[in-house]
Amino acid sequence: xRYQPVIGLEIHCELQTDSKVFCTxxxxxxxxxxxxxxxxCSGMPGTLPLINQNAVRLAAKAGFATDGTVNxxxxxxxxxxxxxxLPKAYQITQFDHPITTGGYITVFNGNKMxxxxxxxxxxAGKLVHDDYEGISMADYxxxxxxxxxxxxxxxxxxxxxxxxxxxxxxxxxxxxxxxxARMEQGSMRVDVNISIMPVGSTEFGTRAEIKNLNSVKAIxxxxxxxxxxxxxxLDNGGTVIQxxxxxxxxxxxxxxxRSKEEAHDYRYFPEPDIPPVWLxxxxxxxxxxxxxEMPQSRFKRYTExxxxxxxxxxxxxxxxxxxxxxxxxxKINPDYKQISNLMLVExxxxxxxxxxxxxxxxxxxxxxxELVKMSTDGVVSKNAAKDILKIMFDNGGKPMxxxxxxxxxxxxxxxxxxxxxxxxxxxxxxxxxxxxxxxxKIFGFLMGQVIRIAGKGANPKIAKDVLTxxxx
Ligand code: ADP
Ligand code: ZN
Ligand code: MG
Numbered sequence: 001x002r003y004q005p006v007i008g009l010e011i012h013c014e015l016q017t018d019s020k021v022f023c024t025x026x027x028x029x030x031x032x033x034x035x036x037x038x039x040x041c042s043g044m045p046g047t048l049p050l051i052n053q054n055a056v057r058l059a060a061k062a063g064f065a066t067d068g069t070v071n072x073x074x075x076x077x078x079x080x081x082x083x084x085x086l087p088k089a090y091q092i093t094q095f096d097h098p099i100t101t102g103g104y105i106t107v108f109n110g111n112k113m114x115x116x117x118x119x120x121x122x123x124a125g126k127l128v129h130d131d132y133e134g135i136s137m138a139d140y141x142x143x144x145x146x147x148x149x150x151x152x153x154x155x156x157x158x159x160x161x162x163x164x165x166x167x168x169x170x171x172x173x174x175x176x177x178x179x180x181a182r183m184e185q186g187s188m189r190v191d192v193n194i195s196i197m198p199v200g201s202t203e204f205g206t207r208a209e210i211k212n213l214n215s216v217k218a219i220x221x222x223x224x225x226x227x228x229x230x231x232x233x234l235d236n237g238g239t240v241i242q243x244x245x246x247x248x249x250x251x252x253x254x255x256x257x258r259s260k261e262e263a264h265d266y267r268y269f270p271e272p273d274i275p276p277v278w279l280x281x282x283x284x285x286x287x288x289x290x291x292x293e294m295p296q297s298r299f300k301r302y303t304e305x306x307x308x309x310x311x312x313x314x315x316x317x318x319x320x321x322x323x324x325x326x327x328x329x330x331k332i333n334p335d336y337k338q339i340s341n342l343m344l345v346e347x348x349x350x351x352x353x354x355x356x357x358x359x360x361x362x363x364x365x366x367x368x369x370e371l372v373k374m375s376t377d378g379v380v381s382k383n384a385a386k387d388i389l390k391i392m393f394d395n396g397g398k399p400m401x402x403x404x405x406x407x408x409x410x411x412x413x414x415x416x417x418x419x420x421x422x423x424x425x426x427x428x429x430x431x432x433x434x435x436x437x438x439x440x441k442i443f444g445f446l447m448g449q450v451i452r453i454a455g456k457g458a459n460p461k462i463a464k465d466v467l468t469x470x471x472x
Contacts, residue, residue, distance in 0.1 A: 001198040003234070005205050005227050007162055010156035011169065012147050013179040014123065014187040015058045021146035022049030022123050029185055033128070033139040038042045043087030050075075050271050055146035056277055058178045059099045059120045060287045062148050065172040065294060066115050068103025070284045074120075076271035084138050086124040092122035095268045099148075105172075106296075107144070107164040114153040120243055123147050141328065148178070154193065154204065159220045166190055171295050175320045182238045183214050190219055196234070200225035205230070206240045210247050210254055222247040227253055268397040298323055306336035313346055329367030329372075338372045347384050350393040362396035371399040381460050410459040414466060417454060419464045424449045426454075435471060441468070 020027050020327075023040035040047040060070045077095040098119035104112045123145040128137045150169065156162050162252040166181045170181035170188060181188040191215045195205035210226060213219045230240050279287075291427040295317040302313035317323050329339050344355070347368075352357065373391070375385040380403050388402050403409050411417070424446060425432055 001231075002199060003227070003231050004199045004201070005157060005223070006154050006197060006207075006221065007156035007158060008154045008193045008207075008305050009150070009156070009162065010191040010209075011150040011152075011154065011363070012123075012189045012191075013062070013150065013181065015055050015146040015148060016177060016179060017052055017054045017146055019052060020144040020265070020412070021052045021055045021120070022144055025144065027145050028266065029440050030189065031141055031173050034141060035142040035451050037179050041087075043089070043143075049092065049271075050201075051277070052146060054100065055280075057121060058146075058176075058289055059118060059148045060279070060284065061176045061291060062118050062150065062173060062178045063100030063103060064288050065176040065293050066105060066118075066119065066150070066169065068104035068115055070100050070277050070279065070287070071097070071278060072284070074096060074099045074279075075276040076274045077268050078271050079121075080267045084136070085127050087125070087138075087140060087143060087246075089120060091124065092274070093149075093270050093394070094119035095263075095330070097121065097276070105165055105168050106160050111155070111230060113155045113161065113165050113397050116147050116151045116153050121147050121149060154195075154207075160429065163216050163220055166219060168296070172320070175291075175292055175295055181214070186214065189214065192219060192223060193260060194230070196230045197242070204286070204438075205234075205248070206242050208240065208242070208254070209244045209260065211244060211257065212246050212463045214249075218247060218249055221249075222254060225252060225381040227252065231437065244368065259393055292320070295320075295323070298327075301335075302325075303341075306330070307339075308336060308340055310327065313338050313343060316340065317462070325358055325361075325365050325368075329369040332366050333369035333373050335369075335372055335376060338376060339369065342368065342385070342389065342432055346389050348391070350390060354393070361393065363392040367392060367399055373404065374399055375469060378459070379403070380408045380460075381410055383460070384410070384456060387456075404427050407455055409457055411454070414462050415457070417450070417458065417463050417466050418470075420450055421463070421470050424467075425470055432471065443471075446471075 018025050020041055023038050025036045025038050027039055040049060054128070061350045068298060071134060074090050075097040078090040078353060079093050079095070080090045082089050086301045098117040100118040102117070103115035108110050123142050125138050125140040125143045127173055130137065156165065173179040173181050181277055183189070194210065195207035197203060197205045208226060208230070210222050213222055226245070242260040244257045244260055276379045298317050299313050300416050302308045302316060303310055305351055316326050326339065326343060330336055333339065340348045349447060371385055371388055374380050375382055380388065384403065388399050388408060391402050391406070392396065392399060428446065428449065429444050431445060435446070446467060449465060451458050451460065454463065
């Protein structure tokens, strides 16, 4: 490759507030067309906006989630444009004074991708095109849904940088309760700005902005396509023009949508109907204090303090609920590795088979912590622990009670096992003979016979030791 790609992102995220940003309409995905609208969000003349305090709070949290600075002063502006999905013919946004400034996310290769700022704005409606009737209809349910736009510096140099960043920021926003980050539902939408320059150059080329990317995979395909398209233009002595393009998922290509607007095209001016937002240092400190521990910090704790392998730590942090459950369990029983194993293998198996999520689980982290302790203390065997987990998962209940009721408590008395071993040896003389002649596989068969007679409460280690001894 003779060209170095340079990429910057603009990410729109819907905030998880109960109501819209400037009115009291419900903020929820879906619903019949135009059922969640009122005079304010449908742009009736004479109505006044009222800022949703929780939207401000969540936007500030997005700043903390990305190590940015939350500003004491931020203010709203009008961005004017005519399009049928925007009934007011202007969008309320923040232009000069965004809610947060700075911040960064470190991606897989250790490089920091810097965030320029995060601002608050309102979403527009949706146009529904009916090709058969040849008409377009407007659904205003999404009008006035609170958004943040996260604008990065052009720090990305590869598809992998971008994809890792998008996955990490989505996870952090979910942890902070800012956004559910469902790209396929459009609650998180990524616009990608791409330019290329000759390798070794420091002067950035002209960029194209690609809209409409609704998955991490689509982001990768769109970037690859766009790099090749621009390289071909430059190779043929042409110049890349600054424009907005749309990615077509079916064709895997991008098409020009419109030439890039400049800020002055939008006739920005201060929003006269909303006073500036003032957050005192105390307000900001209080919001910061309400943040949960972020995934990257948990990852560090799990790998460095708890000694978990990186892959396991990544699996645990991939869901906040799962990670919270783990943290509660290890607070009670700091057996980091065993609790991680039981959750990642057995609990996950049960979750996958039932299509439940960790929030639906009928037992508590304390129950899981106790179950692991029962297993490591030799009260129940490892296999019995799996069975107990399944019963707890299906019906709830306390691990010790389940163990008692189902005969899972291990019998650690060797004399009873010895009787059973003697009986098995006597009844299987041929097999014993064959084992002694070197057929090692027979051992497993004989063990099976012992456990079958001894029942679920048998201590497999004692049984194995006794059988080995008797076969000598
Ligand atoms: P504008 O104000 O014209 O929209 P910005 O400076 O706000 O431009 O940048 C918008 C986005 O484009 C940001 O994500 C930024 O990182 C990215 N960007 C800026 N210049 C380039 C470039 N030459 N190549 C790729 N991305 C760029
Ligand atoms: Zn409304
Ligand atoms: Mg911009």
